[in-house]
Amino acid sequence: MRLSICIPTYNRAKFLPDLFDSILAQTGYACEVEVVVSDNASADDTQAVIERYRGKFDRLVYQCASQNMGADWNYLRIVELASGDFCWLMGSDDVLEEGAIAAVEQVIAAQPEIAGLSVGRVIRSFELERRREERLAKGLVLSDSGELHGADAIFRSLAAYLAYLSGQIVRRSLWNEVVEDSPVSDYFNAYVxxxxxxxxxxxCPHWYYLAEGLVGWREDNDSFLSDGEYNRLRIDVVGYEQLARGLFGAGSPTYHHINRDVSTGLLFRRLLSGVIDAAPRSFFTKAAQLTFPLYARYPAFWIKTAPLLLLPRPALRLGRTVVKSLRAAS
Structure with missing residues (x-):
């Protein structure tokens, strides 16, 4: 079995060595491993980093685009370049935890029929100091390792977590079949x-969730934030509504389940970040205008998330102080 570690990248030269070193440090596996990097026309020293590591890997594939084609294009391109039976999609600023490849190899050997698997993550600081292990984003129902059957069940358990690129490993042949005959370009919304x-x-309605934290997620380094906090929030809200509608149909139980999870998970965390970062009131006003029409039907939204949109500024300032104190204590 060959496992391709697929790394789409753009201007991440200063982070790639951490990822490459974490791959080189892996032990205890027998499968063949290739490292594949698709560079979206980086203007930094990415190519120099690649050349520095080229002789350290048994197989390193690198291709650089002539212009930046966007993140979604790069996600598809990276799998095109790979040759493995399975592809581990990997953010270029994250790292593999100890024993990650061996653990994934073991699951694939025991569950050969799966379309892919998701793995847990370890939350790390920008400097990669370990903070805590997070098996699933808050609000989701699955907490232990196990196989899931049926597309609806899989997405009800994992939909919001699938947004995290580095936590996903896919069967390459099945991925290629879907890309070949599906309107993937309609879903270039950062979550293709x-x-x-x-x-x-x-x-192929079989997916595995491996709860063990196998990926180290570098927190506070979201490249999509370069367009501002509101636009980052909008990617989650609009993108996931489109995905849920396109995959399961507007109004279906799974459609509503996914949107409800986003309203109390991804959206809640974006708003909480806005509180912590002292985002202007206009951020919360625009967020309310975007989200209330979509999520007002869900009681969980009103209980957990809506207060962040409705609280007066003094309460938000107090909340910001409390959250920062709790983070410092942890």
């Missing part, structure tokens, strides 16, 4: 990989 996985599990 979630759409492809959705179509994969509709064809």
């Amino acid at each position: 990989h979630v759409y492809v996985i959705g179509r994969m599990v509709q064809r």
Whole structure:
């Protein structure tokens, strides 16, 4: 079995060595491993980093685009370049934890029929200091390792977590089939990989969740924040509504389940970040205008998330102080 570690990247030269070193440090596995990097026309020293590591890997594939084609294009391109039976989609600023490849190899050997698997993550600081282990984003129902069957069940358990690129490993042949005959370009919303996985599990409705933290997530380094906090929030809200509608149909139980999870998970965390970062009131006003029409039907939204949109500024300032104190204590 060959495992391709697929790394789409753009201007991440200063982070790639951490990832490469974490791959080189892996032990205890027998499968063949290739490292594949698709560079979206980086203007930094990415190519120099690649050349420095080229002789350290048994197989390192690197291709650089002539211009930046966007993140979604790069997610598809990276799998095109790979040759493994399975592809581990990997953010270029994250790292593999100790024993990660061996653990994934063991699952694939025991569950050969799966379309892919998701793995837990370890939350690390920007400097990669360990903070805590997070098996699933808050609000989701699955907490222990196990196989999931049926596209609806898979997305009800994992939909929001599938947004995390580095936590997903896919069967390359099935991925390629979906990309070949599905309207993937309609879902260039930063989450095209979630759409492809959705179509994969509709064809092969078997997915595995490995709860062990196998990926180190570098927190506070979201490249999509470069366009501002509101636009980052909008990617989650609009993108996931489109995905849920396209995969399961507007109004279906799974459609509502996914949107409800986003309203109390991804959206809640974006708003909480806005509180912590002292975002202007206009951020919360625009967020309310975007989200209330979509999520007002869900009681959980009103209980957990809506207060962040409705609280007066003094309360938000107090909340910001409390959250920062709790983070410092942890």
